[in-house]
Structure formats: structure tokens, C-alpha cells
Amino acid sequence: MASTHKCPRATREDLREEEFLLQREIGKLLSKSLDQDLVIREMLHLLSELLGLNRGRVVLHDPGQGDYCIQYAYGLTREEVARGRYAAGEGVTGQVIRTGEIAIVQDIDEAPGYLQRAVGRDHLPRETVSYIAVPLLQEGRIIGALGVHRLRHRARALADDLQILRLVSTLVAQTLRLNQLVREQTARLEQENQALRHALERQAPGLGVYGIVGESAALHRVFRHIEQVAATNATVLLLGESGTGKELFARALHLMSPRRDAPFVKVNCGAIPENLFESELFGYEKGAFTGANASRPGRFEQASGGTIFLDEIGDLPLPMQVKLLRTLQERTVERIGGRKEIAIDVRIVAATNLDLQERIREGRFRLDLYYRLNVIPIHLPALRDRREDIPPLVRYHLNQINQAYQRNVNLSPEALQRLVDYPWPGNIRQLRNVLERLAVLAEGTLIQPAAVEQVLGGEFRTSVLESPEPSRAASETVRDYQLVQQSDRERIERALAQTRGNKSRAAQLLHMTLRQFNYRMKLLNM
Numbered sequence: 001m002a003s004t005h006k007c008p009r010a011t012r013e014d015l016r017e018e019e020f021l022l023q024r025e026i027g028k029l030l031s032k033s034l035d036q037d038l039v040i041r042e043m044l045h046l047l048s049e050l051l052g053l054n055r056g057r058v059v060l061h062d063p064g065q066g067d068y069c070i071q072y073a074y075g076l077t078r079e080e081v082a083r084g085r086y087a088a089g090e091g092v093t094g095q096v097i098r099t100g101e102i103a104i105v106q107d108i109d110e111a112p113g114y115l116q117r118a119v120g121r122d123h124l125p126r127e128t129v130s131y132i133a134v135p136l137l138q139e140g141r142i143i144g145a146l147g148v149h150r151l152r153h154r155a156r157a158l159a160d161d162l163q164i165l166r167l168v169s170t171l172v173a174q175t176l177r178l179n180q181l182v183r184e185q186t187a188r189l190e191q192e193n194q195a196l197r198h199a200l201e202r203q204a205p206g207l208g209v210y211g212i213v214g215e216s217a218a219l220h221r222v223f224r225h226i227e228q229v230a231a232t233n234a235t236v237l238l239l240g241e242s243g244t245g246k247e248l249f250a251r252a253l254h255l256m257s258p259r260r261d262a263p264f265v266k267v268n269c270g271a272i273p274e275n276l277f278e279s280e281l282f283g284y285e286k287g288a289f290t291g292a293n294a295s296r297p298g299r300f301e302q303a304s305g306g307t308i309f310l311d312e313i314g315d316l317p318l319p320m321q322v323k324l325l326r327t328l329q330e331r332t333v334e335r336i337g338g339r340k341e342i343a344i345d346v347r348i349v350a351a352t353n354l355d356l357q358e359r360i361r362e363g364r365f366r367l368d369l370y371y372r373l374n375v376i377p378i379h380l381p382a383l384r385d386r387r388e389d390i391p392p393l394v395r396y397h398l399n400q401i402n403q404a405y406q407r408n409v410n411l412s413p414e415a416l417q418r419l420v421d422y423p424w425p426g427n428i429r430q431l432r433n434v435l436e437r438l439a440v441l442a443e444g445t446l447i448q449p450a451a452v453e454q455v456l457g458g459e460f461r462t463s464v465l466e467s468p469e470p471s472r473a474a475s476e477t478v479r480d481y482q483l484v485q486q487s488d489r490e491r492i493e494r495a496l497a498q499t500r501g502n503k504s505r506a507a508q509l510l511h512m513t514l515r516q517f518n519y520r521m522k523l524l525n526m
């Protein structure tokens with residue numbers, strides 16, 4: 001026979017089931033969220049809904065007031081929560097916080113220590129109401145208490161409720177601790193982040209920030225000029241020999257401009273075959289020509305909102321110059337096979353290493369296009385005209401090369417001097433190639449002048465400085481410097497000679513894998 005105090009078998013299983021359900025729900029809750037407000041409130045809710053442990057409250061230290069207050073509650077009104085303040089040792093909750101011992105008040109009407117402060121008696125059921133408070137512990141330290149109301153005469157055994165409350169109090173304390181750690185770590189990272197940002201901002205308007213290295217007044221002048229025009233939409237024409245950093249400055253200009261978050265699109269006007277130029281730049285509609293299976297936007301449209309960099313503009317074929325001029329004048333493009341004009345919002349930056357005025361005299365460049373492009377011309381000085389930039393450039397590039405090749409080579413002061421004295425017809429690109437060769441070929445870690453001379457001896461040698469027409473000679477020398485690399489056989493032979501027959505190093509020198517290198521040799525019957 002079942003009595004009011006002993007529960008029947010089926011009911012006991014139901015009670016166990018409720019407990020399991022509570023544990024499963026809390027487990028799900030913890031795996032879903034780290035948000036302590038949500039997790040703790042929901043735990044108090046589950047205690048009430050599933051186990052009848054009602055009006056749960058989490059009492060924690062209030063750093064503002066110095067005592068303890070209810071910080072999370074379920075089933076309490078706002079006023080009741082506000083009334084729930086206790087000094088350590090005050091009332092039942094205060095005692096739990098002082099001693100760290102669990103308190104069980106069997107009947108709140110009979111316990112003189114129970115304050116009835118937060119919830120008045122008339123808001124509770126008429127039956128005998130118990131109050132249980134368990135301490136919240138973090139690494140042995142008492143940080144607060146978890147308290148609940150419970151009807152004294154009910155099916156669930158008090159011991160079972162106590163066990164559940166111990167478990168939930170551990171989880172509450174753990175959730176609070178985790179949140180505190182995350183807050184501390186986030187604050188530390190934010191602080192570090194801010195310190196780094198400040199350090200970056202304090203750096204002189206940094207050439208280095210854009211990968212531009214140099215200390216010469218000439219380079220600083222160019223940089224300041226770029227900075228000045230970056231905020232505007234004016235077309236910029238970058239002029240200078242090959243390898244002087246035109247592309248680097250074009251990218252810096254884009255990054256300094258309000259368009260920095262939109263695309264930077266580079267078009268190498270010298271490398272696109274004439275018959276593809278129009279579709280590449282202006283795009284095409286589906287069916288515009290055989291093979292146009294889908295519409296495609298051109299480079300101008302791709303650069304929308306950003307910057308288009310027209311590199312090697314001097315090499316643009318004349319018919320294309322006309323089309324480009326129209327786009328620049330009208331600020332619209334028309335896709336091949338398209339019927340409508342598409343307005344474009346792009347910043348134009350063009351560059352060339354050719355003497356455009358000479359090309360105009362020769363009838364190879366249109367004067368009207370020149371005027372459109374030459375709004376803000378910026379000249380990049382040749383490396384031989386700013387030799388003081390050579391040592392920092394060597395440091396910067398050698399450092400990068402060492403990292404890329406996993407080497408640790410350096411130059412002796414005399415070796416560096418040889419590099420400073422060299423005329424550098426191929427400018428910084430050539431300097432970088434020479435440094436790469438030196439690093440790959442180096443026997444020890446300190447490169448000596450003899451090694452520099454050997455590598456420079458293999459470079460194309462025309463003394464630009466001896467030429468009666470420096471600017472023209474400079475650009476021609478540059479072209480020769482590029483031509484030297486054309487023949488594969490010659491390059492392979494030279495690389496092998498330089499590495500004294502070491503194929504792996506020769507392949508490295510030519511940026512090839514050993515397999516590619518061997519394959520080329522085989523093709524050339526070498």
C-alpha cells in the first residue's frame with residue numbers, strides 16, 4: 001500500500017526520469033552556450049519546472065556595495081530580487097556564505113534565522129515551505145550561495161534534491177569562472193591589440209607599412225606625393241624605369257585611398273594579346289562570339305569602387321588606345337555584344353617605363369590619351385640615383401630571401417659596398433634577383449666581395465652612366481636585361497656554371513623544382 005510519505009514504485013522511476021531529464025537538459029544548455037546569464041537563469045528554470053525546487057536564486061558578491069545580492073533568480077519579481085541583499089553571516093543565506101556549509105530550513109515559519117526578506121510569506125503556498133541554500137565554491141573559495149524553496153511534504157526525497165543542488169551549484173560556479181576567464185583574456189587581448197595599433201600609428205607615416213623601403217629624400221618625396229593624391233580620384237601616371245617600384249606604389253596609393261576596401265585590379269597592357277584586349281577590359285555578353293557561353297564582366301567592372309592599375313600603358317596597341325580613351329572620357333564601358341553602357345566608378349592609375357613623349361613623336365601613342373592619363377605624373381627615381389637606399393633595401397630583401405630559402409646569410413661590409421657601387425640598370429627587381437642568387441650560391445653564412453663580383457659579372461653589363469643619353473640608355477639597358485633571360489638553354493647553363501654543376505641549387509636559382517629542371521634539360525637535349 002502506498003502512503004503519502006512513501007512513493008509507489010512507478011512514481012520513484014518517474015522521479016529518476018525527471019532527474020535524468022534535468023541533467024540532460026543542463027548538459028545540452030552548457031554545450032550550446034557560454035553566455036552565463038542565459039545558462040544560469042535556464043538552470044534555475046529547469047530546477048523549478050522539472051523538480052519543483054522553486055524560486056531559485058543565485059546570490060553573489062556585489063563589488064559596488066560590498067555585500068551580497070541576488071544576481072540571478074527564477075520566479076521572483078523585480079522588487080523581490082532588489083530586496084535580496086545580505087551581509088556575510090546575515091540570515092540563512094549569509095550563514096551559508098560565511099561558513100560554506102549547506103543550510104536546510106525544514107519550515108521557514110519555525111526558523112528564527114530565516115529572514116523572509118526577499119519573498120514575503122503571503123506570496124508562498126500555505127503548506128509547509130522549506131528553504132535550502134548551498135554554497136557556490138570556486139577553487140575552495142566561497143563566492144556566494146544558491147537558494148531554493150521546496151514544499152516540505154513531497155514525493156522526492158530531500159537527499160535526492162540535495163544531491164541535485166550540489167551538482168547545479170558546481171555547474172553555476174564553473175560557468176561563472178569560465179566567463180570570468182574569457183572576460184579577462186578578451187580584455188588582455190584587446191589591450192594588446194590597442195597597444196599594437198598605437199605602436200603602428202606612432203610609426204612615421206610608414207614607408208615600411210606598404211612594403212616600401214628606403215631612406216632617401218627622393219623616395220620620401222614620392223611617398224608624400226602619393227599620400228597627397230591618395231584621397232582624391234585624380235588619375236595618376238607612374239613613370240620610371242623597370243623595377244623601380246611602380247606597382248608597389250600603385251598598390252600603396254590604393255591602400256591609402258578611401259577605396260582601400262574595394263578591389264585593386266592590375267592589367268598588364270603589354271601582356272594581353274590584341275584580340276583579347278577588349279573582352280578582357282570591357283567584358284562580354286553571353287553569345288557575343290563563339291565560345292561566349294556566359295556573360296563576363298571586364299576588368300573595369302571588376303574594379304568597381306576600387307582602383308584599376310594599367311601597367312605598361314606605353315605598350316598598348318593603337319586601336320586599343322582609342323577604346324580606352326572613350327572609357328576614360330565617358331566613364332562608361334560597353335560589354336562586347338552588349339547594348340547598354342555601364343557606368344564605372346574606378347580610380348585609374350597607369351604606369352610605364354617608356355618615354356611616352358617619344359612614343360607620341362613616333363606616332364605610337366595618342367596625344368589625347370596621354371593628356372587623359374598624365375593628370376598627376378609621378379616619377380620614380382632610378383636606384384642608381386638614390387644609392388643610400390641600397391643598404392636598407394638589401395637588409396629588407398635579404399631578410400625575406402633568408403626566410404623563403406631557410407638560409408641565414410649576410411653580406412660583409414665590402415660585399416655590400418660592391419652592391420652600392422653597381423649601376424643597377426634593372427633597379428630593385430634586379431637587386432632582389434642578385435640577392436637571391438647570392439643567397440642560394442653562398443657557401444658559408446657571410447657573403448664576400450668576390451662572390452658579389454662573380455654574380456654581378458654574370459649580369460648584363462652596360463654602363464648606363466657612360467651613355468651620352470642617360471634616360472634612353474636606361475630603358476634600353478633594362479630591355480636587354482630582360483632579354484638575357486630568354487633562352488632556356490643559356491639560363492640553365494649559366495645556373496649550372498654558377499652552382500658548379502649542382503642541379504638542385506641551379507633549379508632553386510631558376511625557381512624550378514628539380515623535376516622541372518631535369519625535364520627542361522631533357523627537352524633541350526642537354
Ligand SMILES: Nc1ncnc2c1ncn2[C@@H]1O[C@H](COP(=O)(O)OP(=O)(O)OP(=O)(O)O)[C@@H](O)[C@H]1O
Pocket residue numbers: 211212213214240241242243244245246247248249311352353393396428429432
Ligand atoms: N622601395 C622599395 N622597397 C622595397 N621593395 C621594392 C621597392 N621598390 C620596388 N621594390 C621591389 O622590387 C620589385 C619590382 O617592383 P615593381 O614591380 O613595383 O616595379 P615596377 O616599376 O612596377 O616594374 P616594371 O616596370 O618592370 O613592371 C618588387 O619585388 C618590389 O617589391
